[in-house]
Amino acid sequence: MNEVLKRLQLFLKKLGKQIFSLLRRFSKSLLPLWKRLCKWFRSLFVSTDDKDAKLLTLYKQPQTKSILSSLISIFAGIVLGGIILLIMALTSGGSTSFKSAWEGFQLIFLGVFNTGRDASGNLSFGLNYVSIGDVLFRATPLILTGLSIALAFKTGLFNIGAPGQYLMGTAATFIVALSIPTSVVPSWIVWTLAFLSGILAGALWGAVIGFFKSQLHINEVITGIMTNWIAANIVTSLFDNLTGPFANLLDPSGTKNKSYLYKTAHNGVQTAKMGLDKLFPGSQVNGGIIIAILIAVLVYIVINKTTFGYELKACGHNRNAAKYAGINEKRSIVYSMSIAGGLAGAGAALYYLAGNTEFYWSTYQSLPAIGFNGIPIALLAYNNPLGVIFSGLFMSYLNEAGMKLKYLTPFNEYITDIIIASIVYLSAFSLAVKEFLNGRRHKRNVHQPETEKKPQEVIKDLEAEK
Amino acid sequence: MVYLLQNTILYTVPLMIVALAGVFSERSGIINIALEGIMVMGAFIGVVFVRAIIEAGLPFEYGQLLLILGILIAIVGGGLFSLLLAFASINLKADQTIGGTALNLLAPAVVLFMILDINDQSVLKVSNATEYFMLNQSDFGLGTKFENPLGVIGNVLFNKTYITTWICLIIFVVLAIILYKTKFGLRLRACGEHPQAADSVGINVNKMRYFGTCISGCLAGLGGFVYAVTIDDCASTGDVAGFGFLALAVMIFGNWKPLSIAGASLLFGLLKCIAAGYAYIDINNDGVFWLNELKISSHIYRILPYVITLIVLAFTSKKSRAPKAEGIPYDKGMR
Numbered sequence: 001m002n003e004v005l006k007r008l009q010l011f012l013k014k015l016g017k018q019i020f021s022l023l024r025r026f027s028k029s030l031l032p033l034w035k036r037l038c039k040w041f042r043s044l045f046v047s048t049d050d051k052d053a054k055l056l057t058l059y060k061q062p063q064t065k066s067i068l069s070s071l072i073s074i075f076a077g078i079v080l081g082g083i084i085l086l087i088m089a090l091t092s093g094g095s096t097s098f099k100s101a102w103e104g105f106q107l108i109f110l111g112v113f114n115t116g117r118d119a120s121g122n123l124s125f126g127l128n129y130v131s132i133g134d135v136l137f138r139a140t141p142l143i144l145t146g147l148s149i150a151l152a153f154k155t156g157l158f159n160i161g162a163p164g165q166y167l168m169g170t171a172a173t174f175i176v177a178l179s180i181p182t183s184v185v186p187s188w189i190v191w192t193l194a195f196l197s198g199i200l201a202g203a204l205w206g207a208v209i210g211f212f213k214s215q216l217h218i219n220e221v222i223t224g225i226m227t228n229w230i231a232a233n234i235v236t237s238l239f240d241n242l243t244g245p246f247a248n249l250l251d252p253s254g255t256k257n258k259s260y261l262y263k264t265a266h267n268g269v270q271t272a273k274m275g276l277d278k279l280f281p282g283s284q285v286n287g288g289i290i291i292a293i294l295i296a297v298l299v300y301i302v303i304n305k306t307t308f309g310y311e312l313k314a315c316g317h318n319r320n321a322a323k324y325a326g327i328n329e330k331r332s333i334v335y336s337m338s339i340a341g342g343l344a345g346a347g348a349a350l351y352y353l354a355g356n357t358e359f360y361w362s363t364y365q366s367l368p369a370i371g372f373n374g375i376p377i378a379l380l381a382y383n384n385p386l387g388v389i390f391s392g393l394f395m396s397y398l399n400e401a402g403m404k405l406k407y408l409t410p411f412n413e414y415i416t417d418i419i420i421a422s423i424v425y426l427s428a429f430s431l432a433v434k435e436f437l438n439g440r441r442h443k444r445n446v447h448q449p450e451t452e453k454k455p456q457e458v459i460k461d462l463e464a465e466k
Numbered sequence: 467m468v469y470l471l472q473n474t475i476l477y478t479v480p481l482m483i484v485a486l487a488g489v490f491s492e493r494s495g496i497i498n499i500a501l502e503g504i505m506v507m508g509a510f511i512g513v514v515f516v517r518a519i520i521e522a523g524l525p526f527e528y529g530q531l532l533l534i535l536g537i538l539i540a541i542v543g544g545g546l547f548s549l550l551l552a553f554a555s556i557n558l559k560a561d562q563t564i565g566g567t568a569l570n571l572l573a574p575a576v577v578l579f580m581i582l583d584i585n586d587q588s589v590l591k592v593s594n595a596t597e598y599f600m601l602n603q604s605d606f607g608l609g610t611k612f613e614n615p616l617g618v619i620g621n622v623l624f625n626k627t628y629i630t631t632w633i634c635l636i637i638f639v640v641l642a643i644i645l646y647k648t649k650f651g652l653r654l655r656a657c658g659e660h661p662q663a664a665d666s667v668g669i670n671v672n673k674m675r676y677f678g679t680c681i682s683g684c685l686a687g688l689g690g691f692v693y694a695v696t697i698d699d700c701a702s703t704g705d706v707a708g709f710g711f712l713a714l715a716v717m718i719f720g721n722w723k724p725l726s727i728a729g730a731s732l733l734f735g736l737l738k739c740i741a742a743g744y745a746y747i748d749i750n751n752d753g754v755f756w757l758n759e760l761k762i763s764s765h766i767y768r769i770l771p772y773v774i775t776l777i778v779l780a781f782t783s784k785k786s787r788a789p790k791a792e793g794i795p796y797d798k799g800m801r
Contacts, residue, residue: 088583158563160711212776218783221499222718225711226772237765364768365707375567412582417575425550425568428560 066382069430074380074394077423081108081415088411104409108419111401117408131404133276133283135396137354140288141166143392144347145374147299148340150383154303155336156316161209161224162344163371164231165202169345170359171235172201173352174261178249182268190269191353198349199342205231206341210334220337228371232364239361250361260358270355288350293389295346300385312336344371376424395420468621470739475622478735479634480693484713485720485727486638487685492722493645494678495658495671496555497793499566501686502710503573504544506702508687509694510577510590511543512536513702517592529598530629533695537633537688544687545680547573552679556672559795570710578704588703595700601627630692637688641681642724654678658789661796671796686710719775721787734771741767 047053058064082105089101103123107114112131115124145162152159177194205227212223238244239261251262264270274287303309314322315332323329347370351357377395381387402416484501491498516536524532547569554565581590602625645651656664657674665671693709694702716734720727741764 212780216780216783218776218779219718219788222715222779223776225708225715226776229708230769230772233765233769237763240765243763364765366705367708372570376571379564379567412579414575414579414582418572418579421568421572421575424564424571425554428554428564428568429558430560432558432560 066430067387070380070382070387070391070427073426073430074423076426077419078108080422080426081105081419084415084418085411100409100411104405104411104415107405107408108398108401108416111404112397114404114408123408129280130283131400133280133285135393135400136276136280136289137284137286138399139393139396140292141347141351141370142373142377142395143289143292143296143389144350145344145370146377146381146388146392147296147374147385148343148347149374150378150381150385150388151299151303151343152336152340153378153383154316155312155332156319157213157220157333157337157340159206159209159224159337159340159344160221160375161206161227161341162374163367164224164228165205165341165344166348166368166371167228167231167235167363168205168341169198169202169348170352171238172345173198173349174249174264174359175238175246177264177269177353178262178267179246180267187268187270188272190267191271194264194269194353195346195349198345198353200345202345202348203338203342206344207334207338209341210337213337214330214333228367229364232367236362236364241361244361251358260360263358264353264355269353271350271353284354284356286354288354291350292347292392295343296385296389299343303385308335344374376420379424380427468625470736470743471622472626473739473743474732474735475631476628476696476735477738478731479631480689480696480709481713481716481731481734482638482728483634483692484686484689484710485716485731486641486724487682487689488714488717489722489724489727490641490645490654490678490685491682492717492792493658493789494654494675495661495789495791495794495796496552496675496679496682497562497566498548498551498679498682498686499563499714500548500551500569500573500710501682501713502706502708503566503569503571504547504683504686505690505693505706505710506573506577506704507547508540508544508690509698509706510580510702510704511687512540512691513590513592513694513700514580514584515539516595516700517590520592520594520598524598526597530601533599533629534633536695537630537691540687540691541684542687544690545684548679548683548686551683552676555679555795556675559797562793562795574704577702581702581704590702592700595695599628599695599700601629628696630695634688634692637685638724638728641685645724650677655789657796658792661791665796665798675796689713715775718788719779721782722789733774737767737771737774741770 043051044054047056052060059068085101085104085108086098089098106123110125112135113125113128114131115126115128117123145166148162148165149159173194176197177190180190180193182190208227209220209223212218213220238246239250241247241250249261251260251266271286271288271291273285274290276285276287276289277283279285303313311322311327311332312335314325314327315329315336319329322332351370352359373395377388377391380391380394398416398420402413405411405415406413484505487504488498488501513536516532519532519535550572551562551565551569554560554568555562578588581588584590645654653664653669654674654677656667656669657671657678661671664674689709690706693706694700712734716727716730720730
């Protein structure tokens with residue numbers, strides 16, 4: 001027994017010695033580790049003679065300036081909205097007070113996190129899953145139309161025909177999703193077919209604009225406007241409740257009485273929820289947002305990492321130079337407009353395949369606003385596909401805040417439209433802001449050449465060395 | 467037939483004026499996509515002014531004077547609103563498409579916000595507007611419709627018309643003459659074709675561009691107010707149904723020249739009115755509605771103006787002469 005105890009004691013002592021020596025070695029290297037950490041932290045902020053501070057290097061990159069000026073214009077736009085609310089509160093006498101202006105301002109900033117009013121009548125804030133889910137749901141078509149216009153801008157074209165492509169995508173999606181009976185074909189196949197046909201319809205419609213631009217040299221703005229209205233009329237004529245070939249898809253139930261199409265859920269075709277409805281219960285969110293983000297990443301990869309994307313960008317920068325370099329610029333224009341059209345059609349497909357969105361078929365008098373809302377989204381994101389994700393989410397967030405404003409305060413929801421418009425206007429200042437930000441750095445660097453030696457002094461030094 | 471011609475003129479006139487607005491701006495070198503927004507703003511400002519005065523109680527005889535005052539106010543309002551675009555494009559050298567799109571988004575938002583704030587509905591209406599503004603036969607001293615039926619031309623010119631039509635036509639002719647026959651017009655056009663050359667002669671390019679954009683805004687505001695009074699029955703809805711973009715198309719279709727623009731607007735107006743009322747057009751008053759007999763779907767009629775534009779553009783695009791320096795911010799250092 002004593003033997004065992006003695007052996008145990010010896011073993012424990014050895015273990016203790018080993019742990020202790022490990023700790024000593026560790027603490028010996030810990031101090032340098034801590035020193036390294038301090039050094040790294042210092043290098044973020046302090047510039048030496050050889051290297052700029054890391055944050056300064058990040059700041060000097062052009063993308064940072066773009067993001068910064070975007071953020072500045074967003075902030076300025078929101079402040080402008082707050083000022084307008086304040087002016088409304090001041091000038092409208094007694095009906096709206098400062099309290100409601102302050103509440104309105106809070107709602108603009110934190111609209112998604114508002115959970116209504118509590119018992120004492122104040123706004124309460126928390127995690128409003130329905131709001132967040134709805135923001136994600138409504139961001140899906142906005143991201144995709146933003147991508148469509150951003151891609152067109154990157155290739156030098158102004159895709160103002162996005163609403164027309166959106167409408168053609170809508171029509172194709174509904175026709176395919178509602179015509180194929182899900183009792184015969186599994187619903188996921190119908191969903192895929194409808195999605196692909198939406199993309200294809202949008203792409204073909206965009207190719208029309210591309211064809212007119214590349215072959216006939218007609219400005220794509222005018223072709224876009226014309227094709228918008230032609231598409232609106234074509235879609236109306238397809239679903240016309242008296243003479244349209246697809247009039248059987250109209251929903252005669254309830255008060256609608258054949259003014260709306262059947263929702264796609266009527267045929268059992270719905271986008272898979274992909275677990276998002278557990279995350280945001282009660283909202284309309286579905287897997288569409290994930291598909292939209294994946295498409296945005298795909299577009300980013302194609303544009304920036306493939307030869308094909310490089311050709312498209314080259315044609316956008318200088319059409320003649322691209323032709324001289326051997327790129328078939330006519331085909332590139334058609335391709336880029338088709339892809340842009342396909343993206344807009346995909347936005348329409350995802351929005352309506354959610355299953356519970358209705359479509360009013362008589363659309364020949366007004367174009368869908370979602371198509372035009374893609375323009376500020378693309379502009380805010382500087383046409384970067386990954387940035388479009390964020391600006392699409394931001395615009396959807398502002399729209400949701402506007403709805404909350406309408407329901408909870410005496411203001412109306414157009415204040416968010418004013419904010420979005422002023423953000424876009426202020427982002428036009430971004431070039432001036434960038435030059436301002438650049439100008440400060442330039443002034444600091446002006447002093448450096450004076451510390452360099454003049455050439456005669458250098459020669460004198462060399463001769464002195466001999 | 468009379469109905470067709472009356473409505474055609476009502477639709478043609480604002481289209482002509484707004485397309486001319488686009489011409490003035492683009493000829494001075496600024497792409498003005500904001501025509502739609504400025505129209506909305508001009509319509510709103512004019513309608514608010516007219517509504518305020520009518521609600522304060524105005525006898526019917528002063529209706530035409532009120533209309534002229536409303537036109538002036540809409541012109542000033544449109545000009546001021548377009549200064550935003552001018553400032554962003556000229557001083558800050560921003561992308562003119564962005565500035566135009568921003569104004570297109572800003573105007574309906576501000577207008578709808580104010581409309582909802584003023585009367586809690588989404589439309590701002592003026593009651594009895596036609597009694598104030600519309601001119602009938604009897605106003606010209608030609609007796610009523612039943613006593614003295616005029617022919618087609620007489621009905622079109624003197625019955626159910628507005629003085630805005632004549633005012634706009636006069637303004638159109640005067641401005642076209644200014645653009646082509648005066649010193650100011652030549653300098654304006656020079657700034658859009660080759661601003662460096664203009665600058666070397668001593669023309670202040672930025673000032674000329676400001677003038678061009680301001681005149682463009684004034685005309686677009688006028689066009690918007692005329693649209694609201696004649697087509698929308700003196701109501702401001704915050705939306706002009708794509709009219710501004712259509713005017714852009716007419717401008718490109720008319721090759722940036724006033725006479726072609728007038729012809730293109732007439733064509734668009736005619737086709738649009740045929741589309742709206744083809745079942746009731748009785749061309750030679752013999753009781754036969756010929757177009758209705760052809761049984762062409764109404765959708766084809768509605769598509770017709772746009773398809774014809776595309777076809778004509780396809781054939782005439784070789785001669786398309788846009789102002790050469792439009793869209794490029796003027797930089798003195800690039801001479």
